[in-house]
Amino acid sequence: MPRVISIKAALAAAGIVGAMLATPAAAEFPEKGMTLIVAYGAGGGTDTTARMLASDLEETIGQPVTVQNVTGGGGGNGWGAIAAAEPDGYTIGYINIPNMYSGYLNPDMGREESLESFTPLMNHVTDYCVWAVKPDSPFQSVNDVVEAAKEGRVTITAHGAGGDDDLAIQRIAKMNDLDMAVVHNQSTADSKSQVLGGHVQVLGANVSEVADQHASGELRVIGVMAPERSGFLPDVPTFQEQGIDQVWSVSRGIAGPTGRPPEIAEAIMTALEATITSDAHRQAAEQLSLAPEIVKGPEYMDFLKSTEQEIKGLMGW
Incomplete structure (x- = not known):
């Protein structure tokens, strides 16, 4: 049976005040399938990770989760699609750190997105x-x-x-x-x-x-x-x-567009955390040589901002 988490259950688990439950549309979220945008092509590490998450998240929310590959622009096209999505909770996507920063920090790229264009939800894996x-x-x-x-x-x-x-x-x-x-x-x-x-x-x-x-x-x-x-x-x-002092990785985290209602974001984070911490998901991740590492909330935003500054220093942007 699917491990269905409604927004009402999510908010109760997160300790959100009951006044937020007054919106009938929010209380039934999600009422339809969700889209998970991936900024890279099929077959790569991000795509494989996303498809694993989508499969397990479907079990949690009781709705289909469709992976959509939006390629090009060194990932910028996909991240732009996440930022431009309707902030209704039905479109989320992977933000790859540090890859995402070059699109808007590098003056030669000319992209409009920045961290403020997203609602960061949580880190999923560090690869x-x-x-x-x-x-x-x-x-x-x-x-x-x-x-x-x-x-x-x-x-x-x-x-x-x-x-x-x-x-x-x-x-x-x-x-x-x-x-x-x-x-x-x-x-x-x-x-x-x-x-x-x-x-x-x-x-x-x-x-x-x-x-x-x-x-x-x-x-x-x-x-x-x-x-x-x-x-x-x-x-x-x-x-x-x-003898080479080099520690470097990609952090694959999940975000949505800015402007989504906080109760929707809370519900999605609760569903994501329930999915990622499940034994089934961790076993599936291990089969793909991945180790989930949840970082969420203010701690996740602090990580994103500090990494952004590190890349600025390295690249001189």
Whole structure:
């Protein structure tokens, strides 16, 4: 049976005053299906994570949750679609941090959205960055890539200027005075094809996107940008273990457009938290090499603002 959570139950669980329950339309939320916007193409880490969440959220609210891929603009088109949606609670989407910031912080991008364009709901997962190569690549370590880049240009994939992969590459390049040619793609699936086909030397991605292929031997991960070894890649040393002070990740969180009624936002957060903390969801996440990490409310907004400032400093925007 679906774990249906009405807004009335959500508000009661959240301790919201009874006066808010007076709106008949709100009390029955959701009365129809919801849309979950993803700013990247099918097959990548964000899309896979979103489809897992949508499936389990359907069980919680008793309504269909449809994933909609809105690609292009380095993710900006998708985030713009979230910001422009009706603030009625029926459209939510993933905001990828730090990727989202470049769209409006970078003056060359010219996007109008900012943090104030969204109602941040909660963080879902934190997925650390990795570098991976073909099994027969001469690169055996992160330092091999760094040394090769010092002698000549090394090609590496990423998802749009200002995305987590790109920012990680730029930070390492600046630290080591490297020349790296970044090849931007719409999805990790495209990036993997380029690396496996020998067209690009190094894959910039995230743990969840490569763990299975590393285990099968299709790809070889040479470093993880995490503070400690990943439980999903226990045989792969961190960048710090290899002498490169780099901890970098993408945070996939959920947000809606600004202006939605607070009681609707509370109901959605309650449903999301019930979904994400369920045993079924955590087991499904583990199968995808993901570890849910809930951060919500003011703490989530503080995280978003502090990360925004960090990216400003790194990029000089």
